[in-house]
Amino acid sequence: MKISILFGITFACGFFGNFISNANPLPYEAIFNFGDSTSDTGNAAFDHLNVMEKLIPYGSTYFKHPSGRQSNGRLIIDFIAEAYGLPFLPAYKNITKIPDDIKKGVNFAYAGSTALDVKYFSGISGVSAPKESLNVQFDWFKKLKPDLCKSKEECDSFFKNSLFIVGEIGGNDIFYHLSKTITELREKVPLMVESIKNTTNALIEEGAVELVVPGNFPMGCNTDILSKKISQKKEDYDEFGCLIAYNTLIEYFNEQLKKSIETIKQKHPQAKIVYFDYYNDAKRLYQTPQQYGFISDKVEILKACCGGSGPYHHDEYWCGTPNTTVCSDPSKLINWDGPHFTEAAYKQIAKGLIEGPFAYPSLKPAPFKIA
Numbered sequence: 001m002k003i004s005i006l007f008g009i010t011f012a013c014g015f016f017g018n019f020i021s022n023a024n025p026l027p028y029e030a031i032f033n034f035g036d037s038t039s040d041t042g043n044a045a046f047d048h049l050n051v052m053e054k055l056i057p058y059g060s061t062y063f064k065h066p067s068g069r070q071s072n073g074r075l076i077i078d079f080i081a082e083a084y085g086l087p088f089l090p091a092y093k094n095i096t097k098i099p100d101d102i103k104k105g106v107n108f109a110y111a112g113s114t115a116l117d118v119k120y121f122s123g124i125s126g127v128s129a130p131k132e133s134l135n136v137q138f139d140w141f142k143k144l145k146p147d148l149c150k151s152k153e154e155c156d157s158f159f160k161n162s163l164f165i166v167g168e169i170g171g172n173d174i175f176y177h178l179s180k181t182i183t184e185l186r187e188k189v190p191l192m193v194e195s196i197k198n199t200t201n202a203l204i205e206e207g208a209v210e211l212v213v214p215g216n217f218p219m220g221c222n223t224d225i226l227s228k229k230i231s232q233k234k235e236d237y238d239e240f241g242c243l244i245a246y247n248t249l250i251e252y253f254n255e256q257l258k259k260s261i262e263t264i265k266q267k268h269p270q271a272k273i274v275y276f277d278y279y280n281d282a283k284r285l286y287q288t289p290q291q292y293g294f295i296s297d298k299v300e301i302l303k304a305c306c307g308g309s310g311p312y313h314h315d316e317y318w319c320g321t322p323n324t325t326v327c328s329d330p331s332k333l334i335n336w337d338g339p340h341f342t343e344a345a346y347k348q349i350a351k352g353l354i355e356g357p358f359a360y361p362s363l364k365p366a367p368f369k370i371a
């Protein structure tokens, strides 16, 4: 008698649970992400025991321990996953349970990685680009595919309901070339963009239907660039203290990327390709910081929260190593450690993508608010 009651309850719950999930499915079944440290949730940290994302201040605001992310908390990709009711994406390298771990998406992003393959950076002194370029990340996806779905039908149906995010990537290609002139950097942009286009096309050929291609951030406002490229000429800076030449370079990069998205759309009219305007989404934070909860001081707002000395609180010492300090309230600053944003900045950027107006066209409506 007892047993039959238990069965009855289990059956009822199971039925009701299925009924709810069928009536109200999530907009995306899974998210697959490719990129660099701005979206790496643990791949580089898995490979290297002592890299920065394992130092104590990393993760301190949200995870309360270094979480393999190069920030004090969540990244844009984490806020996107939350808004769409999905778990934080597991890092590809750290997957243990197949298929359970990978059903709702996988993150292939790798800190330090580049749009172009590592061979393009071999001759540059002082630069050691990781081998995990965008092409390598795509190869990981191909390798994992037989575990994601079995037949073409199964893959098509799964990928049709998944979101594929290709980038941001290319920022490191520029970082590794900082010894070059802006003109030399500009000449390298078309090849970087071609690589992003190639991977996006290849994913569509694998069955992806809805894809996001983010542009790049305003690097002229990036604390690492500001401290490495200090200029004595006032006219090199805009009214917000950002380096005009590097922002103009990124505007060029993003224009090229948007053009290449148009060619992908022509080739694959059935695909939906969303452009994330990281540039303007992030730039507004520097323009009216107080509107987004940051400090309003025009000099302080450009400094890193966690770092060493110098005009930007950022030098050769990495956040978390001796001779560095952490600011008292990371939620008041845009920059975390020089190259990377704080969780507070990533949250505002993610809001601008999910709630608008910085996604073109917008994603499917998100069932949850970013909080």
Ligand SMILES: *[C@@H]1O[C@H](CO)[C@@H](O)[C@H](O)[C@H]1NC(C)=O
Binding pocket: 041, 042, 043, 045, 046, 067, 068, 091, 094
């Ligand atoms: C790997 O995943 C486990 C849990 O699944 C987590 O505790 C650990 O921190 C992860 N490692 C890295 C390097 O991200």
Ligand SMILES: *[C@@H]1O[C@H](CO)[C@@H](O)[C@H](O)[C@H]1NC(C)=O
Binding pocket: 191, 192, 194, 195, 198
């Ligand atoms: C993009 O793909 C084309 C065609 O396969 C290839 O010739 C080209 O080298 C690729 N470009 C990059 C940057 O990977």
Ligand SMILES: *[C@@H]1O[C@H](CO)[C@@H](O)[C@H](O)[C@H]1NC(C)=O
Binding pocket: 322, 323
């Ligand atoms: C920290 O700074 C002091 C004083 O400049 C220097 O002597 C020391 O070597 C630095 N520590 C590290 C780990 O670089």
